[in-house]
Amino acid sequence: MRVLIVSNDRDYIKKEKKIYEDADVALSVESAEVMLSKKKYDFILSDLVKDNLGGCAVKKLDEEKEKKEIRPLKQEIIAVYSFKGGVGKTTFVRTLLESLDKNIKVLVADLNFRDGGSDLSFMLDLPVLPHIGMWLKERTKESFFENLIEYSSSVFILQSPPKVSLVKDIKESDVDTLVKFARSKFDVIIFDLPNEFNEVVKAALDNATKIIALSKGIEGEFARMKEFPYEFLTIFVKPEKGFKKYTKLLNLKYRVISSLSKEIDTVYDFIFS
Known part of the structure; x- marks a missing residue:
């Protein structure tokens, strides 16, 4: 799953990265637009953009992994x-x-x-x-x-x-x-x-x-x-x-x-x- 984080807030990025450790990060909307032109993402997580960017949907964190992390309690x-x-x-x-x-x-x-x-x-x-x-x-x-x-x-x-x-x-x-x-x-x-x-x-x-x-x-x-x-x-x-x-x-x-x-x-x- 390819995720793009768009934010210039270090704490926001850190919080998202705890869940999506492989996500790419853009520190501005302009940088995100360039990255979107080069790579396809499943969705964007952002505190700078509300609905979509470059045709890619922006989702709130609680709509994704934060709503419920499923982790096995044992091997x-x-x-x-x-x-x-x-x-x-x-x-x-x-x-x-x-x-x-x-x-x-x-x-x-x-x-x-x-x-x-x-x-x-x-x-x-x-x-x-x-x-x-x-x-x-x-x-x-x-x-x-x-x-x-x-x-x-x-x-x-x-x-x-x-x-x-x-x-x-x-x-x-x-x-x-x-x-x-x-x-x-x-x-x-x-x-x-x-x-x-x-x-x-x-x-x-x-x-x-x-x-x-x-x-x-x-x-x-x-x-x-x-x-x-x-x-x-x-x-x-x-x-x-x-x-x-x-x-x-x-x-x-x-x-x-x-x-x-x-x-x-x-x-x-x-x-x-």
Whole structure:
């Protein structure tokens, strides 16, 4: 998230920087206009400008992070799963990692292996190298951290390789080792998992402190939910009509949303409460 702070008040800037530590700063409206002509920002925080500047919206601090900072009270390992494809799982992972408090150190481990690269790599516009297959060549702690991609100052990615053959020898114990290494540095570990149930996925689920399942509320998904051997929280995104009868039958813990980006606070409360 790109934020521009426009102010000549040192205390104001300091207050904003506590929340948006990576934000750019312009000390005048004129400087801000120049910066806006060179870079695209998601929004502006300012005590000098009221509504918008250069077509970019100005928001009050209490409209953003100050309204409610969501911070895990303990180290969390979140496995993001689905019972079918096309439910917005990767979009959810991206929204989650980009919205967490900037003081939280986050690792996203992408175990969604497929030839041609994973959806997360494309969505985040990641370089081809490094990837998890490079760590598997040595399996050392040093190599693990060397092969992470720094997505932002607080978010790192262990990405899927461009070819499945590059991780053909991955084992359950590798997932256990990954978690062991990651726990030494990160507050939150997020597993982006395929809608499969193999030994590697099982290892990630075994290590998770919370499992989040995304669903469209389609009848076929509920049959798989019934056989799923783990407790999980379900987020229904624009579910089909009649889904509630299945939630009662399966005694699901769930939330219903229409937009991940607009209702991320609801999702946070559900995950971290």
